[in-house]
Amino acid sequence: MRIKICGITKPDQGKAIAELGATTLGFICVRSSPRFITPEDIQAVIEVLPKTVERIGVFANASAEEIGQTLSLSELTGIQLHGNETLEYCDRLRELFPDLELIKAIRVKTPEALNLAETYVNHVDTLLLDAYHPEQLGGTGHTLDWNSLQQFRPACQWLLAGGLRPDNIIEALKLLKPDGIDLSSGVEQSPGDKDLTKVTQLFEVLSTLT
Numbered sequence: 001m002r003i004k005i006c007g008i009t010k011p012d013q014g015k016a017i018a019e020l021g022a023t024t025l026g027f028i029c030v031r032s033s034p035r036f037i038t039p040e041d042i043q044a045v046i047e048v049l050p051k052t053v054e055r056i057g058v059f060a061n062a063s064a065e066e067i068g069q070t071l072s073l074s075e076l077t078g079i080q081l082h083g084n085e086t087l088e089y090c091d092r093l094r095e096l097f098p099d100l101e102l103i104k105a106i107r108v109k110t111p112e113a114l115n116l117a118e119t120y121v122n123h124v125d126t127l128l129l130d131a132y133h134p135e136q137l138g139g140t141g142h143t144l145d146w147n148s149l150q151q152f153r154p155a156c157q158w159l160l161a162g163g164l165r166p167d168n169i170i171e172a173l174k175l176l177k178p179d180g181i182d183l184s185s186g187v188e189q190s191p192g193d194k195d196l197t198k199v200t201q202l203f204e205v206l207s208t209l210t
């Protein structure tokens with residue numbers, strides 16, 4: 001299972017989280033976020049990571065030029081789109097950056113959002129379901145209504161996000177069986193500052209899964 005820890009801003013924390021078992025690290029490239037990190041600082045984190053760790057840049061309604069600029073300065077392996085990006089825009093990014101994983105995040109406000117998510121399956125590699133918040137694009141700490149997701153089986157891999165923590169992750173996994181999980185504020189001391197004790201707890205509880 002993929003375990004993505006998002007909102008990394010510090011090389012020492014990125015390295016420690018990778019060593020604890022994260023398969024994937026996420027870097028917030030959205031300027032309005034308290035977890036924003038520059039492309040140069042992303043690269044400083046990447047330089048201390050094992051090459052096997054996946055490295056995702058998180059964007060929201062960014063232009064292809066802005067994404068390209070970030071990619072030219074940091075060795076990312078994927079792009080996560082967290083805004084209102086269209087199917088056509090996903091196709092364009094695939095053409096421009098064919099070697100990168102493309103993840104489309106859908107913020108689930110109503111059950112119809114799951115139908116919207118399904119429309120992306122042939123346009124991206126991976127879907128990510130996150131909580132909806134009227135003022136925050138991500139990192140909200142709010143959980144989704146897991147019961148309403150039980151029939152969600154898209155024809156591509158999907159990651160569950162939104163308010164996941166060491167003390168609720170097992171329940172979520174047993175109920176939904178996603179291909180991977182994405183955590184941010186649930187393993188933080190403050191936005192952008194990860195709590196290695198909470199990350200350690202996360203991997204301890206995950207190791208109890210059979």
Ligand SMILES: O=C(O)c1ccccc1NCC(=O)[C@H](O)[C@H](O)COP(=O)(O)O
Nearest residue numbers: 006033137138139140141162163184185
């Ligand atoms: O985390 C942010 O600050 C953020 C800002 C703008 C767009 C996306 C953002 N985060 C995206 C993520 O992938 C988070 O990991 C996801 O929203 C889950 O966050 P949390 O509920 O805190 O676990």
